[in-house]
Amino acid sequence: MGIIIKPIVTEKMTVQGEKLNRYGFIVDRRANKIEIKAAVEQMYNVTVADVNTLNYHGKKKSRYTKAGMLRGRENHYKKAYVTLAGEDRIDFYSNI
Numbered sequence: 001m002g003i004i005i006k007p008i009v010t011e012k013m014t015v016q017g018e019k020l021n022r023y024g025f026i027v028d029r030r031a032n033k034i035e036i037k038a039a040v041e042q043m044y045n046v047t048v049a050d051v052n053t054l055n056y057h058g059k060k061k062s063r064y065t066k067a068g069m070l071r072g073r074e075n076h077y078k079k080a081y082v083t084l085a086g087e088d089r090i091d092f093y094s095n096i
Contacts, residue, residue: 003031003039007092008079021084029055029078036080049085053078 008024016022027036033051040048058074084090 003028003035004043005077007090009092017090021088023082023084023090025080025082027053027078027080029076031078031080033080036082040082044090046088046090047085048082050083052081052083054081 005026005028008026010024013022013024016024025036025040027039031039033053036053037048037051040046056077056079058076060071060073062069062071064070
């Protein structure tokens with residue numbers, strides 16, 4: 001099971017990474033904080049001090065088309081904010 005789906009690379013999270021040593025990830029909805037901590041430590045070779053999680057409920061969306069009104073919703077997902085210990089850093093841009 002892949003616990004980490006993708007990192008959150010936004011302007012806000014980049015500032016938090018620089019100032020607070022905190023990074024965001026989209027993770028599997030069934031993963032708990034202990035599993036997220038272990039996955040980040042293994043993938044990036046860092047020491048995790050704290051993990052905060054948030055569950056997002058998918059928003060309902062609708063749009064008008066020639067065929068009529070289409071209704072649906074976005075997917076549910078879970079975010080994890082990971083605070084690193086000490087001077088550890090994660091560089092998401094090193095593989096580009």
